Amino acid sequence: MKNIPSLFRFFALFWILAGIALANNPSVAKESGKQYAESTQGNNSLMINPMNLKLYGGPEVEAVKSWGINSPDSIGWGEIFTFLQGHYFSSIFALVILFTILAFLGHYMVIGQKKFNHGKKIRVFSTYNILIHWCAAIPFMLVCLTGLIMVFGDKLGGGVLVRFARDIHGIATIVFVIFGILMFLMWVRNALPKAYDIEWLLIMGGYLSQEKKPIPAGKFNAGQKMWFWICTIGGFVMATSGAYMFFQFADIETLRIMALVHNALGFLIIAFLITHIYMAVFAIEGALNAMIDGHMGEEEIAILHKFYYKEINA
Template sequence: MRANLSVLRAMLALMLALLGSFTLTAAWGAVPNGRAEPAYAEEQTMLQIEGDSRAREPGLMSSESGRVHMDRHFLGQYGESEGNVIVQRGGNTWRTLRNGPIASIAGTILIGVPLLIFLFYKAIGPAREEPQSGRKLQRFSRWDRQVHWATAISFILLAITGLIITFGKKILLPWMGHDFFSWVAWISKYVHNFVGPLFILCSIVMFITFLRRNFYNRKDLEWVKQGGGLVSHKHVPAGYFNAGEKSWFWFGVTLLGLVMSITGLVLNFVNFGQTRYVLQVANYLHIIGATFYIAAAMGHIYIGTWGTPGAYEAMRHGTVDENWAKAHHSLWYEDVKAGVPGTPPGPAAGTPPGAPGAPRTPPSPRPGPAH
């Protein structure tokens, strides 16, 4: 146990070191405000006008902000469109933040998380594998699995194309060359834009499908206290979903899904009156939300595959071995065994009579007295 704690301390120190390195890379990636150079000659002229002016520029919420063609960060519209905005000075700020500290944070997290997962796997190892009993329980229905995989595949497509859009110019362009990378970027852009609405639809259907099974209860508190047995490899009693899976549902699928869906729609459909500033803020939130969503998904994928032997079978084929269910979701197993009404999927097709969860056959009526 002490060895495990030492490993966890080392992993925490590594994460702090990665975050520390970010502060340096962020400062290198972005242009410090004190030395920032205007992006265009027109902006230099605007800055000179502002510097010579006795009246300061109106603030963020002022309808007078920017004098129409010198928009800085005004949230409203200038008429029906921004077609008469010649230079939006906030664009240079957006580019500096997006390509500087925000990209640096995202890159650090997306490199650091899989590294930590690998170290955890090597130091702590996966959950204990249970011997096979040969008796199967139905865990997920065909509909459950179709919804899950439709959402997962669309998520992976969005993650890959989003990473290409965000980092491709720095990572892929140098060795692909301009011609080939232009096609990769073009395809990624359109795949991202068209798959996005499909992912939103899949996320809504997934939320409705799995909502009833993801409400927290008091028994989840004990699972949290014991850290799900991830380090001790102890099987903590859990219902159909444990507290970790429920947290993924609420904070990942639901909360981050909302952030990604709303900001994605704002960015994807730009003909509903959004100003440039609104689009820039949406882009900030979209990149930040995607970073945490992808990082959390890495943990979800690890736990559902190498981290928990037998878990992938449940979502791949819909069934789990009886011993697996008894070890990892003992409270659900007991409900299935007892035939508690409303318990999600029970015995798999072909389960012999008398096995846990098999439909109970009512006793034959005893013959009564002849009349």
């Protein structure tokens, strides 16, 4: 606490000196508060991207006018993008991770793990189901992990780790898209919403109680269906917006929109991914085995997937 006044004086002095330097910089225009290079011709040879001639060089320098917060030239998505990217995206990701983990830690401590008799087992997933699931799930988790490394890159020191994460991010995305399409086609019929899904949502799937009362759900419950749509459709939107940003084959405004969409969807995906892992590993004893050997205990199906149990016994 004793260092706060000294720290404040340091930053105050820094910004005063920076202001003096900018005020005397001949390359910065002063009229109408505009802060961009007076001459753009010399920049056309810098960082030329053959895929997007509108993004780099002179046009890029001109576009800087809309990057500043509260600038007279702040237009379009420039202000909100700069504001969120520079101040809030990493903080929101950190809060999403923290509160989601704390919520499930509280659930585990208060409600605890659901346990079922796994004596008699029923095969519910084929070898093909299991293979496609893991071929999509592993790259998907890599995409999320490497994405978070890039989000918190400045906190991790940048450098080799972040560049490596960026490369893995792109490769894993391609693999996920391929197997994600196969997974979508494989389970889209089971993931279609049903009327009883509303009842499942109203009782939170019965996870707020240890009572073993049959829950209205088919092969997939409402929570799993939501995760399916967020993972597949949301994942494909993330891949598309990520491709726009990586290859930069759009104008600056479109790239800003893609970055905003990419991050906003990222919040949702990270929260649901943590939820999915918690449910599979901690919330229900032995639940993960269903995606390893394809079998679920009869009692677990009868309680947690009432309508699916009726269907397979019809």
